[in-house]
Amino acid sequence: MTEQDVIADLVADAEDVDRMLAGLTDSQWTLPTPAEGWTVAHQAGHLAFVFRIAGLAASSPEAFNALTQRIGSGFGAFDRAVNAALEEYLALPREALLTRWRAERDAGVAALAAVPDATLVPWLVRPIPPAVLCAAGMTELFAHGQDIADALGVERQRTDRIKRIVGFVVHTWEFGYQANNLTPPAEQFRFEVIAPSGAVWKYGPADATQAVIGSAVDLCLLATRRRHHSDLGLVGFGADASTWLELAQAYRGPAGKGRAPGQFATSKLPA
Numbered sequence: 001m002t003e004q005d006v007i008a009d010l011v012a013d014a015e016d017v018d019r020m021l022a023g024l025t026d027s028q029w030t031l032p033t034p035a036e037g038w039t040v041a042h043q044a045g046h047l048a049f050v051f052r053i054a055g056l057a058a059s060s061p062e063a064f065n066a067l068t069q070r071i072g073s074g075f076g077a078f079d080r081a082v083n084a085a086l087e088e089y090l091a092l093p094r095e096a097l098l099t100r101w102r103a104e105r106d107a108g109v110a111a112l113a114a115v116p117d118a119t120l121v122p123w124l125v126r127p128i129p130p131a132v133l134c135a136a137g138m139t140e141l142f143a144h145g146q147d148i149a150d151a152l153g154v155e156r157q158r159t160d161r162i163k164r165i166v167g168f169v170v171h172t173w174e175f176g177y178q179a180n181n182l183t184p185p186a187e188q189f190r191f192e193v194i195a196p197s198g199a200v201w202k203y204g205p206a207d208a209t210q211a212v213i214g215s216a217v218d219l220c221l222l223a224t225r226r227r228h229h230s231d232l233g234l235v236g237f238g239a240d241a242s243t244w245l246e247l248a249q250a251y252r253g254p255a256g257k258g259r260a261p262g263q264f265a266t267s268k269l270p271a
Contacts, residue, residue: 045089
């Protein structure tokens with residue numbers, strides 16, 4: 001897959017979120033989402049800010065590094081910066097917020113698309129390839145888009161584009177341990193998940209004694225903490241893998257409350 005393929009997938013996922021936001025009434029913008037204290041407007045503002053700083057990292061590394069120095073590198077520093085930035089977005093009239101989200105989305109995508117091949121982009125902990133940053137952006141769209149969908153009562157249609165998010169989840173499998181001040185197991189897990197198309201995607205050592213098996217969509221819902229592990233079609237084989245289902249998160253910083261068991265419909269295990 002080429003760099004432009006990743007950009008195209010990022011754009012498609014952003015357009016999916018945009019379709020949910022387009023034409024919302026004032027009362028729909030203020031609907032509470034499952035994220036405690038956050039409305040639909042909070043979610044849109046968060047996504048706009050994420051694309052804004054991703055675009056800054058891609059287009060002006062020096063300015064991005066200056067921003068991260070102001071934010072600080074301590075645990076949860078980025079979350080605090082995002083929450084502080086939300087006030088700027090929430091002060092906007094809702095039509096202006098929609099316009100702002102679209103403008104910062106488009107600018108961020110354009111900046112990422114312009115990064116030369118094999119060039120690393122500065123990010124919160126270390127420089128990363130732009131394709132990885134795109135996958136992180138897709139993970140943000142997946143998570144906060146799910147919050148918006150839950151608030152609006154929309155059932156999201158998933159495609160095999162989610163494979164990029166699955167890959168990001170596998171890449172960040174240790175984050176849940178770090179967030180809980182635990183040492184990750186020495187052995188890497190095996191992940192085997194079923195795509196929306198029915199394809200089977202496999203990651204990790206074939207002879208691993210610990211494995212996570214089930215739905216690809218559910219793996220992403222788990223690692224973004226948008227569903228409780230007991231409500232998902234996932235199984236952990238081995239004590240460490242079973243524990244990982246309780247800890248999984250694909251982002252740095254505090255885990256947050258997540259979702260309660262039974263809060264949403266239960267997913268069936270794949271046949």
